[in-house]
Amino acid sequence: MFKAGFAILQGLATTIKHVFERPVTVEYPEKRKEFSERFKGRHELKRYDNGLEKCIGCSLCSAACPADAIWVEAAENTDKERYSPGERYAKTYEINMLRCIFCGYCEDACPTEAIVLEKHIELSYYDRESAIFTKEMLLVPPPPGVWGTPKSVTPHSFDRAIPVMENPE
């Protein structure tokens, strides 16, 4: 009898000890955890400071993707209706988040650092169709006060698709 009472106290002591410990969980969704620098969440398509899209529709991300999750279709820019620097832009850009394994190969493959795996983690859907993220969903908004795409630009001011390269050391 006495022995049993001791065991209960022992158990309670453990419980009480934990009550005063700092919690490891956060009160999601009100509170969120900081992710590590290297965390790979849902992608974003980036823009330059002038609002032009970095993506040039080259399909290299889709070629690099081991899960065949990315679909890119390209079209031609004009100075009147410019989406990205150079001649080519992505007319269609889609990532199927159900296929994506968040390996980050697309980010590695991208010649313009347009596609970046960011920190978004809320990826849940009611049907498969909505797991496909379109260009509109992936593209970040233009910087404040800057007009987005398409935009009309001075002729020949953005002829080159690849950012001006540095002289290699």
Added chain:
Amino acid sequence: MAKTVTIVVDDIEYEVPAGMNLVDVCKQYAGVDIPVFCYHPKLGHDGNCRMCLVELATPRKNPHTGEMELAWFPTLQTACTQKTSEGMTVRTKSQKVIDGRREILEFLLSSHPLDCPICDKGGECPLQELTLRHGPGTSRMYWEEKMHLGKHVPLGELIYLDQERCILCARCIRFQDNIADDPVLAFDQRGRHQQIITASSPGFNSIFSGDTTDICPVGALTSADFRFNARPWEMVQVATICSHCPVGCNMSFDTRTDREAGGRTTIKRIMPRQNERVNEIWICDKGRFAHHHMEHPERLTKPLIRRNGRLVEAGWEEALREVTAQLQHAGENVAAIAGGRLPNEDLFALQKLIRAQGSHHIDAYPPVRGGEFTASVGVGVGTNLADMGSGDAIVVIAGDLHEEAPLWWLRVKAAAERGAMLITIGGRETRLDKFATHSLRYDYTEEVATLNALLGCMKLTGLPRSVDGLKEAVKGARAFKPDKAIKDAAEALAGANNVIALVGHEGLDGQGSHNLAQAVANLLMATGHFGRPNNGLIVVWPTANGQGASDIGVRPDYRPGYQRIPVPGMGYTDILAALADNTLRALYVVGADPLFDDPAAEQALRSTLGTIIVQDMFLTATAEVADVVLPSQSAAEREGTYTSGERRVQRFYPAIEPCGQSQPDWLIIQTIGKRLGHGNPSPSAAAVLLEIAKTVPQYAGITYQTLAEVEPQIPDVGGEDLYYGGTAFRNRHGLGVQWPAAAESGGALSAHPVEAAESIEPEEDMLLVVPITLLYDAEPVFHKTSLLHGRVPGPDILMHPEDARYLDIADGDVVRLSIDGKDITVVVRFDEQAPEGAALLPRRMQVQGAPMAATFATLVRWDVEALER
């Protein structure tokens, strides 16, 4: 056997032909890839890019000791400019060579934009490939010193130039100058400013312009059709055969699914497939770009039935029931007209159906004859126009190959340049005459007379015994009087080793084309040029599968395989007449549009009380007057075989999903056949081909297996090397099978004397109008490709200025002509090359009314515009 020499490549000895290009020899005999940019086996060497550097030594006598020794050149040499000689020694892998290549690439890239990610060539780019394999990883050049030039320079509306990417290899210029004979490209400026320009108006005016995008070793030349459409690695290549002309070029549809097309597979581009006996590695721009009809929004997706005078959409069941009822009612009073671009399977099914109904009233459209002659003395199996050269002769009769069969033009011209004798016989000057050794001109209607005269004055030493009736044919021909030019040509022809004759049908109707082909066949038989490779007859059919249509019995006088019918049915012209007087109860038109081309069809088709059933991809002019219209599939949606003018049966594969509810023609026809009680439909197109092989003796043994056989193509430009540009050249899907003519398989041959056509005496104020064929016309299968609209010539009548002056007409005048009682209004264009005494009227243009054969037209009156001027 050609002379051979021993050369040493990387310390290994090889026995190779003497005088051969070193790059080719190393690849073919030693399996050593010497990287190249400017060299191309089809273009020859130019020695401008220096990519092919090797260490080279040749044996020479030591001036001091007098002994033979190897003398190494002090500097690296360009392999592409070397011809193999005895003892030639090369090192292709030494450090010196490796360094040399690396430096050349560094220089080539010194101003290159390196925008491979957006470059259409990226992924199949020789520069990319060779840089990865042989280039430096870094550059010593300054980035800021790169030349910046135009990246979007249109050379005409078809081809775009990126001046920064161009490495100035001059492949495009050399192709245009030496192969296409359209010298429209040139270099401008010098040094780092040197650029490709086009010197023609419209820009890049050549029907072979697309080929330069294939051979350009970088992404400098891109086609408007494909620009940014897809990356090379994303596309699936589907083997196909061009359906635009009788050459039968091997090509592939490069396909990919497309979001904008609702996830459907779409044709992104067309690339040539190497077949050294057919098209080598080239295709013309019609074959390359004119594919948009296949995915055109105006395609028919559902059957249509005429209700209360209007065509309304209907279900298949309803349409088939209607067609069956009408055909049942018509019984044997049914006729069929089939387009010559239909594949063999469809043609076979159609003739079977019509004959099962007890009728032989079936013809191909346009009705050109001559198949029975190709079946007996057609070019021998193994014929290759590329084998024709010095000592051989090619005769081109009554046609303009440049417009009617561009690749034959290209290859005939190349043969003439290699030294083959070229005899052109025609009513007018064409682009081939420039290369001809003998040009014979006749007045239209004197085609046969000219050929007979040519045969009549040939000195013949003994006639081949295997041919019946040859003596009479030659005797008949002797009655025709040759002039000096004909005598000269005959003399030249008599000395030829091999003779190939290409016979067209310009200005001729069905009977005329038959007679001309017979006259040419007589000539070939009398001179013994038949039954062996590189000898015999080729008919320049007006459509891709004219040969197949004839072989398969889509004609009133022969069953499949040229079995003569004792009481032939009605041919095209008679069918029209019978329709007009309502002796025919039904007409089944498959893949043909006579109402569009032939003014004579107008009255018959519009007035007849018989049922007209049209089966086509579009609501054509003929379909608009039909009672039932059935939607059929394009060649990209189904499989089948075509027979080229050289009697090569070639298979094409399905590339895209069917459009709407359309069905393959053969299946529709066989489904109707089943309802009429003529047996069950075949399970597949393959089964129809098997049946053809069983029924048509000439096609015996032709199966998908034999059609799929391939052999190594030399020169090898589609291999792993990639330095000849493009991955698409390699032919993996079959080279086709050429079936033996009767002369080769021991069949009976016979010649018949041919009577000359009656010449008509024109009345006062009459003008001889000769219909001509142009490559770019207004036919739906071509005209739905809007990209090429700028290249379609106006629907003008071409007149020699002398004639026009006589008739008091000025350039640009609008005149009204009455042809067979029908008026047409056309603009007159002066053309120095038009023949005197005849006006040329292009067929299949927007302004309809060009007759099918040469005919006299009355100048009705000047139009208002002309009077006011």
